[in-house]
Amino acid sequence: MTREEVYEKLNEVFQDVFDDEDITVTDETVASDVDGWDSLEHINLLVAVERAFGIKFTMGQTTHLKNVGEMVDVIIEKLG
Amino acid sequence: MSLVSAVFLGFVAVVALIYYLLPNKAKPYVLLAGSVAFLAVAGAWTLGFVLFTAITTFFAGKIAAGKGEGRSKTVAAVIAIVINIALMCAVKYYGVLDLITTDINNVTKAADGSFLAVAVPLGMSFYTLQMTGYVLDCLWGIIPAEKNFFKYLLFACYFPYMTSGPLNHYGELSKEFTKPITLEYENIRKGIVRIAWGFFLKLVIAERASVIVNAVYGDHQTYTGPFVLLGVTLFALQLYTDFMACMEVAIGTSYIFGIKLPENFNSPYMALSIREYWQRWHITLGTWLRDFLYYPLLKSAPFIAIGDKAKKAFGKKNGKKVPVYLAMLVLWTAVGYWHGGLWKYVIGSGLLHCFYIVGGMIAETLFAKMRKPFKPDKLPYKIFCGVRTFVLVLIGFFFFRAANVPDALQLFRALFTAGAMPEGGILATGISLPDIIVLAVSTVMLIAVDIYKFRPDQNAEPRLVTDLTGKLPVAVRILLLALLIIAIAVFGKYGLGYDSASFIYARI
Numbered sequence: 001m002t003r004e005e006v007y008e009k010l011n012e013v014f015q016d017v018f019d020d021e022d023i024t025v026t027d028e029t030v031a032s033d034v035d036g037w038d039s040l041e042h043i044n045l046l047v048a049v050e051r052a053f054g055i056k057f058t059m060g061q062t063t064h065l066k067n068v069g070e071m072v073d074v075i076i077e078k079l080g
Numbered sequence: 081m082s083l084v085s086a087v088f089l090g091f092v093a094v095v096a097l098i099y100y101l102l103p104n105k106a107k108p109y110v111l112l113a114g115s116v117a118f119l120a121v122a123g124a125w126t127l128g129f130v131l132f133t134a135i136t137t138f139f140a141g142k143i144a145a146g147k148g149e150g151r152s153k154t155v156a157a158v159i160a161i162v163i164n165i166a167l168m169c170a171v172k173y174y175g176v177l178d179l180i181t182t183d184i185n186n187v188t189k190a191a192d193g194s195f196l197a198v199a200v201p202l203g204m205s206f207y208t209l210q211m212t213g214y215v216l217d218c219l220w221g222i223i224p225a226e227k228n229f230f231k232y233l234l235f236a237c238y239f240p241y242m243t244s245g246p247l248n249h250y251g252e253l254s255k256e257f258t259k260p261i262t263l264e265y266e267n268i269r270k271g272i273v274r275i276a277w278g279f280f281l282k283l284v285i286a287e288r289a290s291v292i293v294n295a296v297y298g299d300h301q302t303y304t305g306p307f308v309l310l311g312v313t314l315f316a317l318q319l320y321t322d323f324m325a326c327m328e329v330a331i332g333t334s335y336i337f338g339i340k341l342p343e344n345f346n347s348p349y350m351a352l353s354i355r356e357y358w359q360r361w362h363i364t365l366g367t368w369l370r371d372f373l374y375y376p377l378l379k380s381a382p383f384i385a386i387g388d389k390a391k392k393a394f395g396k397k398n399g400k401k402v403p404v405y406l407a408m409l410v411l412w413t414a415v416g417y418w419h420g421g422l423w424k425y426v427i428g429s430g431l432l433h434c435f436y437i438v439g440g441m442i443a444e445t446l447f448a449k450m451r452k453p454f455k456p457d458k459l460p461y462k463i464f465c466g467v468r469t470f471v472l473v474l475i476g477f478f479f480f481r482a483a484n485v486p487d488a489l490q491l492f493r494a495l496f497t498a499g500a501m502p503e504g505g506i507l508a509t510g511i512s513l514p515d516i517i518v519l520a521v522s523t524v525m526l527i528a529v530d531i532y533k534f535r536p537d538q539n540a541e542p543r544l545v546t547d548l549t550g551k552l553p554v555a556v557r558i559l560l561l562a563l564l565i566i567a568i569a570v571f572g573k574y575g576l577g578y579d580s581a582s583f584i585y586a587r588i
Binding site for chain 1: 216217220221222378387397400404441539
């Protein structure tokens with residue numbers, strides 16, 4: 001899966017989780033950029049991403065991803 | 081050795097002198113020797129407990145981060161964590177060690193003959209959580225296991241934070257311990273200012289507030305109505321200044337060694353919601369619980385399964401919140417229990433706050449409708465939110481400081497009772513008029529500093545008390561520091577008959 005394809009799918013997940021069809025994420029997107037992405041919603045998002053891509057984040061990744069770019073790196077690494 | 085004492089200042093001066101005289105390679109070992117001495121003064125049993133936790137978690141971390149099979153790594157981590165948490169619970173809550181009191185008293189008698197005075201290790205709740213976090217960080221691959229036991233032991237018993245935190249992650253603090261350190265004016269300046277500010281908070285404010293607090297919480301017949309409100313509000317002030325004093329001295333002492341510890345407070349009483357309050361109060365505990373309890377719970381298979389079922393039953397939007405509510409219940413029960421195994425803590429600092437947050441989430445649609453006529457960005461609405469949040473926190477303090485839950489309920493009753501004014505009014509509590517003036521003026525100073533430190537975004541790096549004077553000319557800075565020290569010397573509550581060792585959080 002290319003980075004672009006990952007982003008295409010990831011945007012759908014973000015739009016679904018945060019109920020906002022206008023969300024478009026990039027490498028630099030962080031939690032404070034997305035309305036509703038707080039510590040309460042964080043795990044819901046990660047579980048939705050895991051399901052969409054058929055992967056599993058470790059607990060380390062769950063708490064230490066700095067931005068969406070790092071999340072995409074992990075997804076590509078796990079898919080590869 | 082209390083952090084707020086002349087002995088402690090002397091101890092820091094001696095350790096710092098040796099620390100800066102020796103080369104960088106030797107510095108961590110100087111801190112380790114100082115820390116072991118600090119713990120030894122606290123009692124041989126304290127040192128023994130810390131060593132036990134350090135050894136078990138060090139080896140568990142090694143296995144957990146090793147190349148072995150996944151199951152054995154998890155088993156090693158779980159065993160070490162369960163042993164240490166169980167030990168903490170046993171020592172702190174069940175008085176299990178009372179069973180062997182006689183034997184231990186034969187070996188190590190406390191001055192007053194009591195066993196617990198020597199046996200309950202200093203800061204056990206803090207170092208147990210900190211080292212448990214290390215094992216989990218190793219297990220989850222966030223950090224490699226430390227190879228050098230002595231370096232790990234320094235993390236386990238670094239004396240500035242041994243009384244009551246702040247809580248640290250090994251990944252961050254180990255870099256601080258091993259970085260090259262030179263004697264820097266800024267570090268010493270920040271260290272001294274923060275220690276002095278800590279002494280001021282504890283000796284001038286907290287100890288004065290405690291006179292009225294003790295009287296009001298101790299006599300519900302005499303003190304009713306507005307006295308109760310004043311007593312509980314002053315307890316909020318006392319707890320804040322007492323705990324923050326401990327943090328200021330801990331962080332300031334560490335600055336002197338060139339080692340930066342995380343901040344633990346960020347103007348908490350200016351929070352606009354209970355959730356925000358907990359992002360500003362005891363920050364390192366909140367982060368620890370989020371990373372090591374709340375997130376793992378929500379990511380566990382049973383909680384995900386509950387979420388799936390709830391979504392089917394209540395719809396996607398409401399259903400996905402059900403596991404969050406359950407995880408919150410576990411989290412807040414743990415917070416309450418961690419503060420002490422009594423119901424007054426479980427309710428006052430746990431379940432009540434869970435009720436506020438979960439209740440707020442459930443009723444969010446209703447609250448959104450109620451908010452509509454107001455302008456949420458305007459100052460009056462923000463003041464309303466701030467006052468409301470503070471009142472909700474105060475309700476928790478009715479329980480937290482009371483002797484027990486029935487006592488807290490009596491205090492509520494006293495609040496709504498119109499009793500006779502005690503003879504002498506507020507002076508009947510034992511506080512003098514000059515003390516009231518000092519308390520009022522110093523509280524205004526604290527509020528001014530907190531307003532300066534406050535940033536509306538709770539996740540933004542907080543301003544510090546040292547930033548307040550950082551840009552002033554050196555002569556003015558020295559003058560201000562001298563005034564602060566004179567204020568502590570003149571107005572501080574210390575001396576014979578006063579026990580500065582009794583930090584509220586040191587008992588937790």
